[in-house]
Amino acid sequence: MLQTLPRRAVVALLALSVFFPIGLVLYQSILSGPFFMPASLSLESYAFIFDDPDFWLAGKNTLAVAFGMGAIAIPLGAVLAFIMVRTDLPGRRWLETPIMIPVFVSPVVLGFGYVVALGPVGFFSVWFQEIFGSVPWNIYSLTSIIIIAGLTHVPHVYLYSSSALRNLGSDVEEAARLSGASPFRVARDVSIPMVSPALLYVGVLVFFLGFEIFGLPLILGDPEGHLVLTTYLYKLTNKLGTPSYHLMAAVATCIIAVTFPLVLLQRVLLKSAQRFVAMKGKSARQRPLMLGPWKWLALALILAWLFVTVIVPVAGIALRSVVSSWGQGIHLLDVLTLDHFRAVFEEDTMIRSIINSILIGTLGGALAVGGYLAIGLATHRQNDGITRFVDYVILTPRAVPGLMAGLAVFWVFLFVPFLSPARSTLFSVWFAYTIVWLAYGMRLIQSALMQVGPELEEAGRLVGASRARVSRDITVPLIRNGLLGAWLLVFMIFEREYSTGVYLLSPGTEVIGAQIVSLWASGAVDVVAALSLINMALVGIGLAIALRFGVKLHD
Amino acid sequence: MTDKTILAVDNLALAYGDNPILKGVSMHLNRGEVVSLLGPSGSGKTTLLRAVAGLEQPHAGSVIIAGRAIYDAAANIDIPAEKRDLGLVFQSYALWPHKTVFDNVAYPLVLRKVAKNEIVQRVHAALKNLGLDHLAERYPHQLSGGQQQRVSIARALVYNPPVILLDEPLSNLDAKMREEARAWLRNLIVELQLSALVVTHDQSEAMAMSDRILLLNGGVIEQQGTPTEMYAQPQTFFVADFMGSNNIMKGRIGDIKGGEARIDLDNGLSVWGLRRTNAAIGHEATAVIRVEQLHLADGPGHNRAEVDLATSMFLGDRYEYVFHAGGDLLRAWGKRHEAAGKRWLELPPDALWIF
Numbered sequence: 052m053l054q055t056l057p058r059r060a061v062v063a064l065l066a067l068s069v070f071f072p073i074g075l076v077l078y079q080s081i082l083s084g085p086f087f088m089p090a091s092l093s094l095e096s097y098a099f100i101f102d103d104p105d106f107w108l109a110g111k112n113t114l115a116v117a118f119g120m121g122a123i124a125i126p127l128g129a130v131l132a133f134i135m136v137r138t139d140l141p142g143r144r145w146l147e148t149p150i151m152i153p154v155f156v157s158p159v160v161l162g163f164g165y166v167v168a169l170g171p172v173g174f175f176s177v178w179f180q181e182i183f184g185s186v187p188w189n190i191y192s193l194t195s196i197i198i199i200a201g202l203t204h205v206p207h208v209y210l211y212s213s214s215a216l217r218n219l220g221s222d223v224e225e226a227a228r229l230s231g232a233s234p235f236r237v238a239r240d241v242s243i244p245m246v247s248p249a250l251l252y253v254g255v256l257v258f259f260l261g262f263e264i265f266g267l268p269l270i271l272g273d274p275e276g277h278l279v280l281t282t283y284l285y286k287l288t289n290k291l292g293t294p295s296y297h298l299m300a301a302v303a304t305c306i307i308a309v310t311f312p313l314v315l316l317q318r319v320l321l322k323s324a325q326r327f328v329a330m331k332g333k334s335a336r337q338r339p340l341m342l343g344p345w346k347w348l349a350l351a352l353i354l355a356w357l358f359v360t361v362i363v364p365v366a367g368i369a370l371r372s373v374v375s376s377w378g379q380g381i382h383l384l385d386v387l388t389l390d391h392f393r394a395v396f397e398e399d400t401m402i403r404s405i406i407n408s409i410l411i412g413t414l415g416g417a418l419a420v421g422g423y424l425a426i427g428l429a430t431h432r433q434n435d436g437i438t439r440f441v442d443y444v445i446l447t448p449r450a451v452p453g454l455m456a457g458l459a460v461f462w463v464f465l466f467v468p469f470l471s472p473a474r475s476t477l478f479s480v481w482f483a484y485t486i487v488w489l490a491y492g493m494r495l496i497q498s499a500l501m502q503v504g505p506e507l508e509e510a511g512r513l514v515g516a517s518r519a520r521v522s523r524d525i526t527v528p529l530i531r532n533g534l535l536g537a538w539l540l541v542f543m544i545f546e547r548e549y550s551t552g553v554y555l556l557s558p559g560t561e562v563i564g565a566q567i568v569s570l571w572a573s574g575a576v577d578v579v580a581a582l583s584l585i586n587m588a589l590v591g592i593g594l595a596i597a598l599r600f601g602v603k604l605h606d
Numbered sequence: 607m608t609d610k611t612i613l614a615v616d617n618l619a620l621a622y623g624d625n626p627i628l629k630g631v632s633m634h635l636n637r638g639e640v641v642s643l644l645g646p647s648g649s650g651k652t653t654l655l656r657a658v659a660g661l662e663q664p665h666a667g668s669v670i671i672a673g674r675a676i677y678d679a680a681a682n683i684d685i686p687a688e689k690r691d692l693g694l695v696f697q698s699y700a701l702w703p704h705k706t707v708f709d710n711v712a713y714p715l716v717l718r719k720v721a722k723n724e725i726v727q728r729v730h731a732a733l734k735n736l737g738l739d740h741l742a743e744r745y746p747h748q749l750s751g752g753q754q755q756r757v758s759i760a761r762a763l764v765y766n767p768p769v770i771l772l773d774e775p776l777s778n779l780d781a782k783m784r785e786e787a788r789a790w791l792r793n794l795i796v797e798l799q800l801s802a803l804v805v806t807h808d809q810s811e812a813m814a815m816s817d818r819i820l821l822l823n824g825g826v827i828e829q830q831g832t833p834t835e836m837y838a839q840p841q842t843f844f845v846a847d848f849m850g851s852n853n854i855m856k857g858r859i860g861d862i863k864g865g866e867a868r869i870d871l872d873n874g875l876s877v878w879g880l881r882r883t884n885a886a887i888g889h890e891a892t893a894v895i896r897v898e899q900l901h902l903a904d905g906p907g908h909n910r911a912e913v914d915l916a917t918s919m920f921l922g923d924r925y926e927y928v929f930h931a932g933g934d935l936l937r938a939w940g941k942r943h944e945a946a947g948k949r950w951l952e953l954p955p956d957a958l959w960i961f
Contacts, residue, residue: 520717
């Protein structure tokens with residue numbers, strides 16, 4: 052049938068785009084050398100990395116980060132959600148946006164911010180030392196990495212727990228109150244058990260994010276040599292001197308072997324969490340819990356958290372980008388300069404990376420949303436085998452951290468002859484970004500599509516419109532606002548992205564995020580500071596527009 | 607099937623996974639006729655309508671409209687919804703919020719590539735028919751519920767479909783408007799000589815609006831007939847129970863005389879009625895009598911019993927009496943207020959069914 056042809060084409064293209072790069076990684080991992088050189092099938096790459104004590108050390112550190120992060124982020128995020136949703140905290144509405152900021156700041160920028168703010172000669176360290184005589188923290192220790200990772204992932208936990216709490220109808224709580232339970236008992240016996248599926252889900256999510264964390268350990272773990280699996284993979288390039296693709300592929304496969312089951316587990320947990328929500332009562336207006344004088348303590352704690360996770364690194368970067376040098380005994384006014392920005396705008400690669408970043412966010416974002424929309428429409432209200440297949444295809448890239456996805460895409464462009472001319476164009480970067488953020492984008496599109504009442508589309512079919520015509524004349528016009536919101540969110544995510552572009556970085560494909568990673572390795576702190584500030588400004592512009600249009604930052 | 611038949615459904619079966627929803631339903635609709643699909647929720651009435659419309663996927667049987675097979679499992683025919691040329695009025699009206707009233711009604715004609723000036727003419731004619739001409743430039747959210755419904759009907763009629771399907775057309779209106787809309791809709795269907803298939807769960811709505819009623823139960827047609835047949839001659843307990851307000855009493859068959867039987871009720875009463883069951887003497891049976899058929903009597907007699915009047919309730923146009931008879935509560939209607947106490951009650955044997 053004519054109508055199903057575009058649908059099949061979309062699904063086939065999607066499956067190819069997702070599985071071919073991953074398949075190439077798996078294939079490369081069982082070769083004795085890079086795939087473009089004569090190589091035989093062998094498991095020596097696995098033997099090599101399993102023999103490497105650094106690999107096991109990195110694995111241990113990764114576990115420490117993943118668990119530690121969860122231990123910090125989950126309780127804090129859940130408490131934050133409870134305070135924000137259920138209590139009379141002053142300035143709750145005003146706080147909603149700042150709380151989400153860490154999600155939208157590139158981790159590599161954040162890591163850099165901590166170095167210049169709290170590092171040995173960071174602004175806050177120097178000020179602290181001038182006042183108190185010594186600095187009690189070491190930003191480069193594994194503990195610091197865990198604490199910072201934990202604090203910056205609080206918003207993820209907040210996001211899911213708060214929406215679960217909001218969905219929880221107040222009538223079930225009121226019923227408990229009328230049965231004689233105190234507010235504390237209500238929280239313990241009704242509210243928390245009812246949001247526990249969401250908390251379980253978020254626990255797995257945070258553990259998963261901890262497993263693929265890259266930017267923070269790359270910047271903060273470097274000076275003392277704390278490796279995690281992703282940074283181990285990244286450093287592997289130089290290990291043998293020659294391109295050690297097979298080793299990288301083996302490490303990538305090991306990471307995927309852990310993350311893919313976690314992604315599947317998340318899917319199962321999310322479904323069961325939704326089943327719980329389906330039993331929710333009517334959500335009438337909830338009466339906030341009166342905190343009394345405690346509310347000032349709660350507010351102080353939230354502001355302290357915001358200070359550490361947002362203000363300290365951002366202020367550090369902002370300051371660092373306008374001073375020529377910094378250290379003890381230096382007066383701020385003596386070293387103020389705009390030279391770093393001048394340096395950025397004098398160099399072609401820098402200008403290109405800024406232009407490319409803007410292009411990939413605006414045009415690339417729009418194209419990505421268009422692609423996601425095509426996939427969304429191909430499976431919209433068709434509950435058949437193809438739709439279930441697409442469900443799993445969409446999930447698969449989530450299990451592949453951006454760094455490795457970028458590597459896989461890079462290999463695809465090397466491997467497929469007719470694609471290689473496009474390797475050093477922005478198309479390769481766009482392609483990698485679009486695949487990496489597939490699951491995120493599809494969630495935005497699918498939740499927009501779900502808003503359209505099925506009978507509006509059925510009415511179109513009945514009066515004589517084909518499926519394609521219904522999509523064009525009814526479904527898409529009805530979700531215009533959702534698409535605009537998705538575009539803005541994808542813009543921010545694409546600006547924030549850094550790891551996916553690392554291996555695709557070449558003249559012509561520079562984007563700010565990958566440029567920062569590469570410049571950081573060369574020690575160009577001044578330019579990194581300026582680029583980081585520009586990067587945050589771009590995300591900030593997207594955020595401002597999104598808020599102006601009333602786009603919800605989460606669903 | 608005759609040439610008067612405009613819609614014929616034959617042995618249609620449909621399942622959601624392993625869960626059968628329609629278990630072989632056959633029906634037909636004649637030109638200019640209104641047929642109601644009536645039944646409790648879960649009986650399959652909406653599914654049947656949607657299967658005819660092409661919105662649900664049956665797995666056996668056939669659907670023929672105006673001589674054209676639009677679905678036939680045996681011949682592997684399944685015309686998609688948009689090619690079936692049917693009009694459907696949705697329960698929620700399903701007006702497209704991003705189109706004006708005019709554009710909503712015009713869309714079917716645009717799809718049929720009708721010339722622009724003809725579209726304008728036909729849409730305005732359709733809107734005029736339904737008294738909506740002055741609202742053409744409004745958006746759906748600027749209309750009242752009743753107006754939205756009429757736009758939805760105009761949209762379903764504008765391309766002259768041979769059959770119009772209505773899914774619970776009155777259920778979104780408030781109780782008072784519903785009765786007026788019922789009369790208006792019946793009048794419109796008769797005036798425009800439409801052939802209509804209507805889904806409803808309200809038996810009085812079905813009786814008022816339709817020429818024939820199909821009562822569905824658990825995916826099969828329990829009984830079909832004119833409204834009077836359905837109300838006065840129910841063949842099964844389910845139909846008797848569904849079609850009116852009843853007194854229902856359990857008991858055992860005490861005696862049988864041709865088409866009549868005596869039932870000895872658990873509440874102590876013993877009455878004669880029409881036998882609608884094959885149960886033999888001594889077996890369990892159920893007696894059903896419409897609330898309006900019970901009436902007070904002045905003394906003992908055939909099929910009369912002395913019961914305890916507990917209370918009289920004023921319903922506006924009548925009183926409802928509530929009696930205690932053993933463990934049962936019986937209800938009857940009357941014109942006057944009656945004081946509580948012992949009363950004689952008559953259960954006319956020709957209005958009492960024993961199932």
